[in-house]
Amino acid sequence: MISIRRTHQQDCDSIREVYINAFASEENKTVASLALDLLGEKTTPQTIALLAEKNGNVAGHIAFSPVTFDSLNEWTGYILAPLAVKPAFQNCGIGSKLVASGVAQLTNEGVNILFVYGDPKYYNKFGFSAENAAQYVPPYKLQYPFGWLARILSGKNLSENNVRISCVNSLHRPELW
Numbered sequence: 400m401i402s403i404r405r406t407h408q409q410d411c412d413s414i415r416e417v418y419i420n421a422f423a424s425e426e427n428k429t430v431a432s433l434a435l436d437l438l439g440e441k442t443t444p445q446t447i448a449l450l451a452e453k454n455g456n457v458a459g460h461i462a463f464s465p466v467t468f469d470s471l472n473e474w475t476g477y478i479l480a481p482l483a484v485k486p487a488f489q490n491c492g493i494g495s496k497l498v499a500s501g502v503a504q505l506t507n508e509g510v511n512i513l514f515v516y517g518d519p520k521y522y523n524k525f526g527f528s529a530e531n532a533a534q535y536v537p538p539y540k541l542q543y544p545f546g547w548l549a550r551i552l553s554g555k556n557l558s559e560n561n562v563r564i565s566c567v568n569s570l571h572r573p574e575l576w
């Protein structure tokens with residue numbers, strides 16, 4: 400059985416293990432430290448981190464942190480980062496459940512837009528698109544611009560262009576972009 404729950408500080412070792420196993424050695428430590436740094440972010444609105452367990456074993460993790468927009472204060476957004484599922488548990492719907500669970504919570508809270516910087520082939524099926532993200536400028540120049548995606552959770556997307564977004568401190572590392 401797969402269950403999804405909020406993370407606690409005591410989950411640090413399990414979270415690190417998810418990322419060290421799921422990502423290749425060139426980037427696994429960077430992404431693991433992002434996941435752990437986010438656990439310590441005190442933000443308003445809150446940063447959300449979820450852990451997936453299968454039959455009591457930690458299988459995957461996801462985090463969502465708030466973003467702000469220059470010159471806009473009524474439009475609310477989050478970014479999904481990072482996400483991983485341990486190889487032994489992949490392809491059985493755990494990644495999808497983690498995304499869906501966070502999306503449901505953010506939608507319920509009235510969040511307008513959710514960004515992700517990832518593989519469009521994976522995220523398109525959850526309703527993320529480059530088109531939705533096109534008018535938003537991420538904090539750093541992207542290594543893979545085609546991976547800049549967004550999903551509208553509520554309301555109608557903005558018509559302004561070149562809207563700059565700011566992220567929480569843990570994401571202010573150029574190597575993540």
Ligand SMILES: CC(C)(COP(=O)(O)OP(=O)(O)OC[C@H]1O[C@@H](n2cnc3c(N)ncnc32)[C@H](O)[C@@H]1OP(=O)(O)O)[C@@H](O)C(=O)NCCC(=O)NCCS
Binds near residue numbers: 482490491493521
């Ligand atoms: C990406 C990841 C989180 C998916 O987790 P998962 O639990 O295996 O995902 P699900 O079971 O919900 O979905 C599996 C489907 O996604 C597909 N998929 C997985 N990774 C993909 C990718 N990078 N691009 C396209 N499709 C991908 C699988 O082929 C499978 O397709 P199917 O449903 O048509 O068979 C997991 O593979 C992982 O941790 N990968 C390494 C870390 C990583 O790349 N994380 C960031 C994602 S951009």
